[in-house]
Amino acid sequence: MKTYPSLENIASPADVRRMSIAELGELAAEMRQAICEQVSVSGGHLAPNLGVVELTLALHHVFDFSHDRLLFDVGHQCYPHKLVTGRFASLGKLRQRDGMSGFPEPRESEYDLFSVGHAGTAVSTAIGMARGDMLRGEGDRRVVALVGDSSIVNGLSMEGLNNAGTLGRQLLVVLNDNGMSIGLPQGALSHYFDKVRVDHRFIDLKHRAREILEGRTAGKLVEEVYHRLGDTTKAALAHTHLFEHFGLVCIGPIDGHDLGELVHMLEEVSRIDRPVLLHVKTQKGRGFDFTAENPTAFHSPKPFRVSGGNAEMISGPRSFTSAYADALIDMMEDDERVVAVTAGMPDGTGLDKVIPRFPERAFDVGIAESHAVDMCAGMAKTGLRPFATIYSTFLQRAVDQIFQEVALQGLPVRFCLDRAGLVGGDGAVHHGFLDVALLRGFPKMTLMAACDEPTLRAALAFMRELDSGPSALRYPREEVPAPLEDETPPFELGRANLLADGGDLAVLAYGFPVHHALAARAELAEEGYEVAVYDARFAKPVDLALLRGLAEARTPILTVEDHHRDGGFGTAVLEALNDEGLETSAVHRLGLPDRWIYQGSRTDQQHEAGIDSAGIADEIRRVLGTRTARVVG
């Protein structure tokens, strides 16, 4: 256990503002050590946080974020910020229930303005706060958005930057350019960023500019002064930076690990009363050889062992993600029409295994889900079979594209939704809790869920042949369990699969909760209840023949899903029975409640939502107990 004398003395950012550059350097070293030590134990985002230690300290040194506004983008690089805003003590419970969230979280601290985990939001929310503060007579609050290089090219960031150019007041966008972001950078702009190198001559030119500036007093004259600078000077200041076209003053790139330079530059740009983009080059994973040399592997590692400067990744059990990647590779070998796309998540979706095998047919388009879906629509239009592999939560970024460019055209784009349902440590910003509700209203959409590796493969095989319209398959952030059946029957449109019989009640579980249902069944069997368990497989269309049969037999039905209980699979069951004029008072629905579920283990979260075996068993006891009581009464 290391000690952190400097870090322990930071009660609030006020302490950071008082420190010298040298003291900040010592603090930075301790922060890196503390973060690495914790992540090695609990897992979490490592390389992104190591890259922004100096930048975060410099921001807190120059600005006062108890008054000024700091907006994070994506937010997984917030650990250094949390360490200096009173949360060092809770680092030990990183990403745990009632511990420190891995993302900015206003419930923890007033220094966190928005809980974020999705990309591209910071510029737009910053503009909103800048306009809001101005209208409320608090325009002296300075606004800073900290955005990574992968986020800045997200469509939402671009829309924000375009609007920022019309904002007649201070707004600082700090571009944290680590040339990496989550995976390798994608898109033409990443090459552009790559060409723009840190130029120390820039500082001298900037000093000249400052001499001019210091001759003036009123802040609103800065823009005029800026225009008075010679074109050569301005070119050097801005390197004819891309974002100049958006109407921003562009400065940099500067070295994101030189605390002196950072503080100096931030002090200077903090006085400019028009939107400024400060381009900062940082090194992802800075501080440890093993993270700096392999920042992708250490982007968000599981627990690992460090010894003698090296780190050994502890390899985990096989995940649904791995199973998906292998199945996809097999399909691509069989069928040259199959193509696959990820939006900036090659590791998280398993496509990092697929892209090297099929570089012509597997694409990473960067954090651009909307584009990813439309590109798939275009490929489907030419007769290909695209598999759009997107986290359930990020699919929310492409609802309109799925509506118009996919569903309205009847194009067979296949959506593979990783991390559907509760996600554990990432918490509320990343649960895939709404995909069924969002997709169910599109005509000709087929919706499926997988519960083990054989059903995943069977569903994919079914989707691959489904050229008549769009389809989506959801699977959880989980290790794949042992196969449920020796031989898994193939998927047939709208057909559930009976796994275990029983006449008292039928559980229709959609996807992974089928395992909890089977455990509950076993528990209840000892109490004399005979419960059937079905793997529902389809949420659209639901198994109407099965539902009719159960309703006619007056068998109570319990639907279970790792999805919002309103608008999902259980609701589809209700609607289908209602459309048939059948009774639904014997239908009971378990799913995620209509409130937020915060970070913790998936086990705890499923328990909190009542969709684990205990929750299912309790609900069945309640239903059957009531029923017996009624019959007896």
Place this chain on the structure above:
Amino acid sequence: MKTYPSLENIASPADVRRMSIAELGELAAEMRQAICEQVSVSGGHLAPNLGVVELTLALHHVFDFSHDRLLFDVGHQCYPHKLVTGRFASLGKLRQRDGMSGFPEPRESEYDLFSVGHAGTAVSTAIGMARGDMLRGEGDRRVVALVGDSSIVNGLSMEGLNNAGTLGRQLLVVLNDNGMSIGLPQGALSHYFDKVRVDHRFIDLKHRAREILEGRTAGKLVEEVYHRLGDTTKAALAHTHLFEHFGLVCIGPIDGHDLGELVHMLEEVSRIDRPVLLHVKTQKGRGFDFTAENPTAFHSPKPFRVSGGNAEMISGPRSFTSAYADALIDMMEDDERVVAVTAGMPDGTGLDKVIPRFPERAFDVGIAESHAVDMCAGMAKTGLRPFATIYSTFLQRAVDQIFQEVALQGLPVRFCLDRAGLVGGDGAVHHGFLDVALLRGFPKMTLMAACDEPTLRAALAFMRELDSGPSALRYPREEVPAPLEDETPPFELGRANLLADGGDLAVLAYGFPVHHALAARAELAEEGYEVAVYDARFAKPVDLALLRGLAEARTPILTVEDHHRDGGFGTAVLEALNDEGLETSAVHRLGLPDRWIYQGSRTDQQHEAGIDSAGIADEIRRVLGTRTARVVG
């Protein structure tokens, strides 16, 4: 009635390819006349189509879109394209049921690849088709995306352009820059476009470049040649154009009404085997003084009268949009915390009346719904009361922002959803058929609908005070009917409003269909049925006390909504009763079917969906008839 000798001779684009520049000019004049004449009778998009007549002809002259690919963006500028692809005869039924859609429509013609009406999609779908054709061994198909200047700065376009830079093959993005798009251009980039003027010297430089090019044969050497051009030449070619940074060869701007120049340039760029952006300046409303001078008013006019070179707009009845604008102005006068935002639709949302009155507090951010929502989130965070005014269909562009930046934060952003439900002539690309389903899963969301001007005002007054979380109000593309009540009771959270009593069945209508329900009630009264009609007002939360009372009295319930019948208000009623353990077989749901409804009048569309008075009356007869039969049996 004019005659169109040239236009009548165009059987297919092959005829356009054979024509001389002079003949194309004559054709262009006829096309303008035909379009203007038709729109003056039926309404439709006028100024956008008048602006692209020459550009469309030049594209069809140079490319062969029976083989090559033409992707429209937004698509309301497709009339000239339709006239030369075999649809002149159906122009007379523009935007009518079974007539010519006002947007590209693959059901009409193989020359229309995607049915589109939303912005920013063309570059991405074009990239998908370019990649798909290449993989399928049909890389000789050239791909063209035609994009307007407001669309090009939409986030999705930006994501597409960034990805285009990585595409190693031909792709032509034609930027149709009319400096106007739908309303006045918004955002800093619009000023950038404005500064870039048509430069005829450019053609000479281009000729020099062509001399170099003509010395080479293989297409793949073009890029190399391009790099061999002197920097000065390249700067003149590209004007250091913004999109150069995206890795595109940028050429222009050129004059979009000079057929000779257009054909010449298109022929030249069609041979470049890397992504090219051709910047074309056009004049929106070109050809008639009244449209060119007032392109915003003639963007999408209702029928108008032309006499002596002037046009007289026939003023229509008061719309929900106008009623909203007036109510918003009143609120903004009362409450300085109220701010309002539109995403590029000032006319369509009524904000064109609001912005001049409150230029500091009402914003048009351009076609950037995601940014609009996040900017509202930021403003709400500072304590303001933002009203995000967005068409229901375009809200699909911001689902993820509503999730994370609004709902997860519990921020009181008010969503005012114009054109909710069926939209008439715009057809399937613009129906607001899913907003309730998309928003219902967000905790603390309040959902409301208005059916006349007093309920619109009452709902807005309620929303204005609702600072505890987000809320949304939907209203249709309709004229406001006479107020339903002499005195409209204020909105109370989750309380429906009884409009007419009756013991046989209760209709719970969500929003505008309440008028149809009342008409059906009157009709059925003559047949001896006594039907109650409630204005449901809230879809979240639903009126549980009312539902309990009806269920206990065993009164059949009919829900009616101008929204997908799955996942909407009727479903919320089912779920609520089910949660209470109450019977639902006496609940019947009317809403939009799970298939697409194409262009036509709103009257016809509502009839097709069975949510008009006839559909409601029939359903009530069916329900009560069955019930009577049962009782009798």
